[in-house]
Amino acid sequence: MSQPLCTFSIPRGDTARYVYVFVYYGPYYLVTKKVKLGNSPYLNISTVNIPTKDINTYINTVVALTY
Numbered sequence: 001m002s003q004p005l006c007t008f009s010i011p012r013g014d015t016a017r018y019v020y021v022f023v024y025y026g027p028y029y030l031v032t033k034k035v036k037l038g039n040s041p042y043l044n045i046s047t048v049n050i051p052t053k054d055i056n057t058y059i060n061t062v063v064a065l066t067y
Helices: 052-063
Strands: 006-012 018-024 028-035 043-051
Touching: 006 052, 018 052, 028 052, 043 052
Parallel strands: none
Antiparallel strands: 006 018, 018 028, 028 043
């Protein structure tokens, strides 16, 4: 895997219980969904590859509907 070009995250929920971490590699984003349970560190729930052309749709549907 090459070096990421950019990384950002989007917290979801009133207390940022869920966090989506986006790592940009050019032709795709590697998106990891994490959850925080109590005082424990964030746990990875899932990781998916999203083509760059579909990232707006992914954010506006999957990420926006997470609470």
